[in-house]
Amino acid sequence: MSGNFSSTAGVSSSERPKDKSLAQIDERKPRKRGRKPANGREEPLNHVEAERQSREKLNQWFYTLRAVVPNISKMDKASLLGDAITYLNDLQMKIRVMETEKQMGNSSQMQFPVPEIDFQERHEDAVVRMNCPLDSHPVSDVIRTLKETL
Amino acid sequence: MSGNFSSTAGVSSSERPKDKSLAQIDERKPRKRGRKPANGREEPLNHVEAERQSREKLNQWFYTLRAVVPNISKMDKASLLGDAITYLNDLQMKIRVMETEKQMGNSSQMQFPVPEIDFQERHEDAVVRMNCPLDSHPVSDVIRTLKETL
DNA sequence: ATCCACACGTGATTC
DNA sequence: TGAATCACGTGTGGA
Numbered sequence: 001m002s003g004n005f006s007s008t009a010g011v012s013s014s015e016r017p018k019d020k021s022l023a024q025i026d027e028r029k030p031r032k033r034g035r036k037p038a039n040g041r042e043e044p045l046n047h048v049e050a051e052r053q054s055r056e057k058l059n060q061w062f063y064t065l066r067a068v069v070p071n072i073s074k075m076d077k078a079s080l081l082g083d084a085i086t087y088l089n090d091l092q093m094k095i096r097v098m099e100t101e102k103q104m105g106n107s108s109q110m111q112f113p114v115p116e117i118d119f120q121e122r123h124e125d126a127v128v129r130m131n132c133p134l135d136s137h138p139v140s141d142v143i144r145t146l147k148e149t150l
Numbered sequence: 151m152s153g154n155f156s157s158t159a160g161v162s163s164s165e166r167p168k169d170k171s172l173a174q175i176d177e178r179k180p181r182k183r184g185r186k187p188a189n190g191r192e193e194p195l196n197h198v199e200a201e202r203q204s205r206e207k208l209n210q211w212f213y214t215l216r217a218v219v220p221n222i223s224k225m226d227k228a229s230l231l232g233d234a235i236t237y238l239n240d241l242q243m244k245i246r247v248m249e250t251e252k253q254m255g256n257s258s259q260m261q262f263p264v265p266e267i268d269f270q271e272r273h274e275d276a277v278v279r280m281n282c283p284l285d286s287h288p289v290s291d292v293i294r295t296l297k298e299t300l
Numbered sequence: 301a302t303c304c305a306c307a308c309g310t311g312a313t314t315c
Numbered sequence: 316t317g318a319a320t321c322a323c324g325t326g327t328g329g330a
């Protein structure tokens with residue numbers, strides 16, 4: 001038979017339409033000189049079944065992916081993968097933006113209340129603590145004004 | 151090129167009469183009526199080429215997906231899809247958590263300062279405004295204590 | 301040497 | 316009518 005190399009060629013050689021020398025040149029590639037068992041009739045059944053199962057599994061994943069990705073333009077497999085990748089990149093970018101924004105907000109909110117003043121509310125009253133010269137204290141002004149009035 | 155023989159594609163030899171001897175329940179595939187044109191000898195080449203291109207495109211998407219998904223357990227296609235879906239769900243959940251957290255923080259920070267008290271800092275002093283009975287005012291205690299002391 | 305995953309060609313189907 | 320996909324069976328190479 002002539003065609004043992006032109007079947008698929010796997011990963012090494014994709015397609016060679018230029019090959020004319022098909023006399024009996026043996027392939028120097030692997031030592032796969034084994035003749036296919038043309039007698040075994042029930043052997044490929046297992047293979048066929050396994051392949052079918054694998055295909056079904058992959059299609060199941062595709063179906064699941066169709067469920068989780070919004071805005072599916074077409075039900076085509078390739079387009080679905082493209083949309084999924086785009087959506088995934090969008091999510092990643094969004095998350096990064098939110099994280100940095102959160103970090104910025106926290107830093108600006110944590111940096112401010114610490115150094116100068118501290119306000120703490122309790123059940124029926126509140127406590128205000130400040131670090132400043134006493135004559136510039138707001139309560140001092142109030143007290144002084146009240147004292148002068150009395 | 152000796153491409154066409156029964157070794158590559160086993161479909162041609164004993165494939166589709168219409169009923170394989172299957173004793174199992176088999177869903178009726180709607181077989182399209184119509185004889186295939188067995189004379190067209192130039193269109194299979196185009197067909198093969200188109201299919202090859204489609205396969206290559208899909209594989210390209212797979213390769214791209216491998217790049218954007220972290221923690222790829224195996225380079226297997228099905229597992230890759232599974233990991234991608236898991237990762238996508240994780241991202242979605244993370245985004246939702248962050249959004250709700252953000253909303254909660256904003257609401258709790260906006261809801262509180264409005265009704266009871268208002269603290270506002272200026273250049274060298276601050277303003278405190280409160281809504282409460284005067285005898286329970288913290289400043290009232292201070293003033294009263296000071297007045298008694300004086 | 302058995303299983304697994306892949307690429308390939310091809311018939312069938314859909315737009 | 317063709318072009319684009321899908322599903323199928325098979326050959327093959329790697330653990």
